Amino acid sequence: MAAAPRLVLATRNEHKVVELRRLLAPHVPGLAEGDVVSVAGAVAAGLPDPGEVAETGVTFAENALLKARAVAAATGLPAVADDSGLCVAVLGGAPGVFSALWAGRHGDDAANLRLLLAQLADVPDAHRAAWFECAAALSGPGVEETVTSGTLHGRLARQPRGDGGFGYDPVLVPDGDVRTCAELTPDEKDAISHRGQAVRALVATLAPLLARGPETGR
Template identity: 50%
Template sequence: MPITLLLASRNAKKLTELRRLVATEGIDGVTVVGLDEVPSFPEAPEIGATFEENALAKAVDGCAATGLACLADDSGLEVDALNGMPGVLSARWAGRHGDDDANLQLLLGQMGDVPDGRRGGAFVSACALVTPQGAQTVVRGEWRGRVVRAPLGDNGFGYDPIFVPDEDDLTPPGSVAGRTAAQLSPAEKDGLSHRSRALARLLPTLRSLDG
């Protein structure tokens, strides 16, 4: 029987990523929709102390409001030199939710004096899947890399233009070589990113939705 899976997000790029993963993995019978494609409902603020808490709260709310299986992601950048910040505050680091450029510029300013050898960090994604039957699954994916000093690339969003993943950082600290996440192709990013790593851990549950 065909299943509609709600992604509790209005981020078109996140929706595209999930749809790509579902198609790539051959998960038949599951149609992914976003919040803009279902009747609106009150959305609880993201007040959890962890990515996992926020993701699960969003998935529970979405499932309860729509009666659909709901997948929610909470993700962000944890920078070693900033003691793991901006973390769960990543999307509103500069004070206004979703202002990617302001968030990015503030972070670069805060890291202006951090030497090249101490600019490590990780993208983190927690994904929660809640079904109308009451099943809850929460997983986590991490993508290590380093923060560079200026934005590069147009393919990504958020902090992608200043994050060089370890897999593409083949040169010593201080080198300008290495592509940012925003310079990777969609296929390359799908194979490496924190979100794809978390979603990969959900594949058995996602496959069970159409079975």
């Protein structure tokens, strides 16, 4: 019988689950795949489904906390949620918290990219500064509620490049590089990414939580 999860990532995006597990693994010896699961993984393990959480916050931190609290309340387990997006200088920081909905349908990466690049088609290279921003929140029973953040600055390419990553990764070229985030290796991306920064800031809290065996003595 599989062991129960110990931490739920408040997302149904399996890309994020893989990425966050990879970030945690070096700090938690023996971390098993089933220790940290997505909402779908938690439901598959027999825990209640929190449903879709309305992201009504106006900042990444507010939305991350809303999701972490809702998932922790539903599952009874500590939960980590992140909220992240692309902020473009000439758009006044937009798409920002609306990044996943920019083209009108949640999570349609291709449509979001097409719309953004069309909106910036006439913007010269010198004014295409942008940054990824992420807030990560931990909430739940037996833990101190914590919010951390990370930022990755760069500039926008004129066409998507690269097959790695997801979201707006194919169009953001990090400062100091000529490749987009989607052209970086997973290790290279983890080392500089906004999500990597935010999660690493939570490691000191998460590592003891995940290393501690559950009541069964595991």
